[in-house]
Amino acid sequence: MKRTRAFTTVAAALVAGLLAGASGCTSTSDGPARSGMPKTAEPSAKTGTERISAPDNQACEGGTYTWFNLQRHSVLNGVTKAQRVTAKPARMTEPMQRLRTDQASFQSDGPTLDSKDVFLALSVHLGFAEKGDDADGGAGLGEPGEYAAVDEGGGEVSGRVARLMNFSSVSLVETDFRYTCPGVAASQPTTGHVVTWTGEGGGTIDCAMSLPKRASAAAREAVRLSCGR
Numbered sequence: 072m073k074r075t076r077a078f079t080t081v082a083a084a085l086v087a088g089l090l091a092g093a094s095g096c097t098s099t100s101d102g103p104a105r106s107g108m109p110k111t112a113e114p115s116a117k118t119g120t121e122r123i124s125a126p127d128n129q130a131c132e133g134g135t136y137t138w139f140n141l142q143r144h145s146v147l148n149g150v151t152k153a154q155r156v157t158a159k160p161a162r163m164t165e166p167m168q169r170l171r172t173d174q175a176s177f178q179s180d181g182p183t184l185d186s187k188d189v190f191l192a193l194s195v196h197l198g199f200a201e202k203g204d205d206a207d208g209g210a211g212l213g214e215p216g217e218y219a220a221v222d223e224g225g226g227e228v229s230g231r232v233a234r235l236m237n238f239s240s241v242s243l244v245e246t247d248f249r250y251t252c253p254g255v256a257a258s259q260p261t262t263g264h265v266v267t268w269t270g271e272g273g274g275t276i277d278c279a280m281s282l283p284k285r286a287s288a289a290a291r292e293a294v295r296l297s298c299g300r
Contacts, residue, residue: 130182130261131252136192141246143269147289148173149221149239153278153297160229163237163275167224173241175213179263184250186215193246193265212244212267222273236297239273240289 151165177186187206194200194210213219224237243266250261274290276282278298282290294300 128183130184130250134250134252134261136189136196137249137251138193138196138246139248141244143242143244145240145242145287145289146171146173147238147292147296148219148241149224149273150293150297151224151237153234153236155232155234156228157232158230160227162227163225163235165224165236167221167237167239169221173213173219173243173266173268175215175217175219175267177215177263177265179261181250181261182252182259184261184263189248189250189263189265190214190267193244193248193267197244197269199269212269214267219268220271222271224273226275228275234278234298235275236278236293237273237275238290238293238297239271240287240293241271242269243267244269 148171149167149169151163151167154163154165156163177189179189185206187210190210190212191200191204191206194212195202195204197212199211219241222237222239224239226237228235245264245266247264248262250263252259276290276294276298278294278300282294
């Protein structure tokens with residue numbers, strides 16, 4: 072996850088919570104990014120007659136991605152116990168407890184695609200990257216095999232008497248896709264499934280304060296677990 076512009080970390084003290092993660096189901100196509108066609112028939116060196124070259128398991132270049140069953144939602148992956156503080160400066164000392172482990176993954180059937188190209192195409196579709204970006208620079212998403220980090224929490228507070236807690240969340244993305252080659256190769260598409268995330272964050276919540284209407288599901292779950300309401 073190298074592309075830094077895709078990240079937004081919410082860590083301001085006394086923030087009520089992350090905004091609710093969007094969720095839904097879409098089916099859209101992204102146009103071809105590169106040109107190219109599969110290998111064509113070539114003459115046999117022994118007989119002089121035309122033969123079809125051995126099937127190439129690599130997907131063509133210049134294909135089109137179609138994304139469907141796309142879901143995005145905010146999940147709570149860490150929380151601390153509530154801590155009482157006074158008006159004097161104090162440090163949040165309760166340790167963050169991991170609640171879940173999310174791992175980015177990539178599965179596909181059909182001609183092989185480079186996972187870096189798939190994740191970059193998805194990042195472009197989500198608006199975190201631009202067409203023409205270098206796939207080797209990272210897509211700004213959790214990469215296959217990578218685990219979502221848990222916010223460490225902590226921080227200093229002052230100026231009020233309160234019962235505070237820290238939480239950690241991640242915005243998960245799960246989607247199916249279809250990659251279709253142009254022309255004659257269109258009959259051999261690649262289909263697959265991606266699990267990843269678009270950002271990691273956290274915040275501090277005052278257990279005595281009501282959450283805003285647009286607070287994330289992760290923030291609401293954190294209040295239920297740590298504040299007991």
